[in-house]
Amino acid sequence: MEITSTIIGAGVVGLAVAAELSRTRKGVLILERHDSFGQETSSRNSEVIHAGIYYAKDSKKARLCVEGNRLLYRLCEQSRIPHRRCGKLIVATQKDEEAILATIQEHARENGAEALEMLSARQIKAMEPNIKACAALFSPSTGIIHSHRLMRHYASRAQKNGAQFVPNTTVSRVEKQGDGRYRVHVVYPDGQTDAFSSRWIVNCAGLESDRIAASMGIDIDRCGYRLHYWKGEYFSLDVPRGFIGHLVYPVPQANHVGLGVHATIDLSDRVKLGPNATYQPDRNIDYSVNPQDRQSFYEAARRYLPGIALDQLQPEMAGIRPKLQKPGDPARDFIIAEETSKGFPGVINLIGIESPGLTASPAIARHVATLMAERG
Structure with a gap:
């Protein structure tokens, strides 16, 4: 399989992005450092479907949560994902x-x-x-959901569309090449290393997303990306x-x-x-x-x-x-950025994706697909 789009991280957002991109794109690869998907933030939360109540007006958190709330309930009903609109x-x-x-x-x-x-x-x-x-x-419109079943749905959909899921694979760095592609360097559990090229990089690495961005050469402190x-x-x-x-x-x-x-x-x-x-x-x-x-x-x-x-x-x-905030800092919005302006065309960084990331996941996936389509 020729790899065109590499998604780093198989939490709920990475899986949602994989499911969305693989509908229309070939060569989607999902890398995960653990032996299965959703082992970190995505499975250690309240499993709440949020309504979009608290977030700053016109923020990505507000917009994507409200959109995601509606999309998620529709998805749960259509795909029989266990949930309850309990309020x-x-x-x-x-x-x-x-x-x-x-x-x-x-x-x-x-x-x-x-x-x-x-x-x-x-x-x-x-x-x-x-x-x-x-x-x-x-x-x-607030509810609860079986988060593992949601992630399993996204993973199954992506794989049915031809996406490849590779667990136990840690990304050590991402290197920009001269041909408009990126060299992804990985490490396996036995210490062996490997590398491959990809046109698109979608950084959904959650707790390690700032490290991945820094490995590309992005100054995460100057950009406000440090987690x-x-x-x-x-x-x-x-x-x-x-x-x-x-x-x-x-x-x-x-x-x-x-x-x-x-x-x-x-x-x-x-x-x-x-x-x-x-x-x-x-x-x-x-x-x-x-x-x-x-x-x-x-x-x-x-x-x-x-x-x-x-x-x-x-x-x-x-x-x-x-x-994205330390004690005493003001609240921060999601970072979902296509990085052409920083000299990295074809890289999309998703950083600081905390709550309401689970609720917003289908809307975030659509947003990433739109950014890629706009870039061509």
């Missing part, structure tokens, strides 16, 4: 938070998200008897089935470092709390959950779930967010 409550537990809800409601309207309804304490209690809040916003790792832990909540029927979020943290410790349900109605947001200055990949964090999770959750007990919380899992 979400953003709750105010103090009176001074009600004004924040009104601001969020207007922001969501500006982003084109499905209309949010303001609820009173009485209405909240009727919907969710175990929640205590003085007001809430209800988002009807900062934030760890997010989850605790399961041992409660009866049906304890909550919606996702429950507090008002968000400043600069969207995280959305606060929220309560989510999965498709089997298990409840988990999280994630928190802990900056990892050394970019450690540590998926352990510190049992001592149980107390802080409990205190955060009992503000809106006062009936829970500390011993109902058990360590669940952790994930790492590839964010």
Whole structure:
């Protein structure tokens, strides 16, 4: 197979891009350093289909999330991917938070998200008897999804279209050639190396996407491409089935470092709390959950779930967010850039693709395909 388009990284976004590009292009190759797809951020998250509520107006996060929300529900229905449009409550537990809800409601309207309804304490209690809040916003288009089944769908679609998936392959660097193509250098688990040429490079490497960009010769500090790792832990909540029927979020943290410790349900109605947001200055990949964090999770959750007990919380899992901001920095948008202006025609870098990357994945894939079509 002549390789024309190389996608680096087989997370949910890389797989979505592969599925989209392989519809009309031959020679699509997907490289993944792990032995299977979706082993990092894509499988260590809340599995939420977001509505596009919080993100800056006219940002890629807002636009692609709102578009992706609609595309994803349609895809799930057509392809029988397990999901549920359960809805979400953003709750105010103090009176001074009600004004924040009104601001969020207007922001969501500006982003084109499905209309949010303001609820009173009485209405909240009727919907969710175990929640205590003085007001809430209800988002009807927020839902949950089986993320592995979604990724499996994308992978299957890409491979049926002729794309080739190569696991256990780490990209060490990407080298620009004189003929308009790129030399991709790879390392296998046994230490053996190899290299091949490709016309297009789509960098979907998630936690390593800034390293891949730097390997090409892009100054990632000057361009604002350097990633900062934030760890997010989850605790399961041992409660009866049906304890909550919606996702429950507090008002968000400043600069969207995280959305606060929220309560989510999965498709089997298990409840988990999280994630928190802990900056990892050394970019450690540590998926352990510190049992001592149980107390802080409990205190955060009992503000809106006062009936829970500390011993109902058990360590669940952790994930790492590839964010473009350090502590104290303002929120940053997705970077999805075709790099001709930097001297790298045919390279598309996707960097800082954190939440709502899963929701936005089908829209991101279309956007990448459009960038490639415009370039020719």
